[in-house]
Amino acid sequence: MASREEAPKVNAGSMADIAFLLLIFFLVTTTIETDAGLDRMLTRPNIDVPPPIPERNILPILINGQDELMVDKTIIDLKDLKDITISFLDNGGASNESENYCIYCQGERNAKSSDNPDKAIVSLMSNRETTYGVYIAVQNELVAAYNHLRNREAQRLYKTDFTAMEVLYANAETPKVQKDELKKKIRSIQKLYPMKLSEAERQ
């Protein structure tokens, strides 16, 4: 019996064309969408007047209609904001006899600045004419200040970054046991430097 002829080869020359077609389809439909951002909790609408807070515990940040930044009655540059915020939060001004004394703070311990991180409130006020881009840039610097301090404490206590723990916690592949442990650690760091950022309603 005659040996069977070799099966005819399929011409693969048009494969590139087909792939190109698909590629162009995906190129056109793609919008690289973002699903990340800055998380923030709004304050509850409160009816009763909040107790007065001593001025030293508030860091007032104002952005005016011309997108200028003012902290404590002086106009500053955006790149200085992070350091100002860190030194305010980390000040720990309460004396070491008082119950508000902050053991882990490494700041200047200036009696005229915040008592401790738990008491320190950053108040961000904006004008109706402020540009949103600038507002986000300022918010970003404030979050960066908190993250810097939280990372420092996390390094000291757990030898890891706070932000790294958060990423790990959010990851769906992290086993539950580890997650529970991470949650505890994250909570404890958040307690050391609670984010008290008030986006004050304009008066």
Next chain:
Amino acid sequence: MSKFKLKKSTHTPEVSTASLPDIVFMLLFFFMTVTVMKDDTLKVVNELPNATEIKKLEKKNRIITIYIGKPVKKFEESQGNQLKIQMDDRFVNLADLGSKVLEAINERPEYIRGFITISLKVDKKASMGLIDDVKEELRKINALKINYTTYEGDTYKNLE
């Protein structure tokens, strides 16, 4: 007479195109994996600002998106060129925003209603006035968890 004959190639050698499909496939797979199908058609200009300290938004079904920006060219005539709010595929008035958000929350399964995050996608050139109003409306209906959705990038680009 010269001893050496000039070698003259009769034709230029062809570049092999055999690996072309492979290259194209590589690109194809890249775009296939990064593609997110759009849920909403944007009716407002929506260039988000940049930020570095961002957190990823997890669990898509717990997110309600509000777009704010100036209407795109197509809608400029009917909607004017002031800042507008868009939810799903429609323009929403500030006064109706609260009820629209509540409606959207109530469409979700009951057990996640308490964990809804409002993602604010705001054009970086917008002014804070309307955004403050929107936050006030959200505060009224007790939708307190918000997220300023941004791109990842240098914040100093926002200042330009």
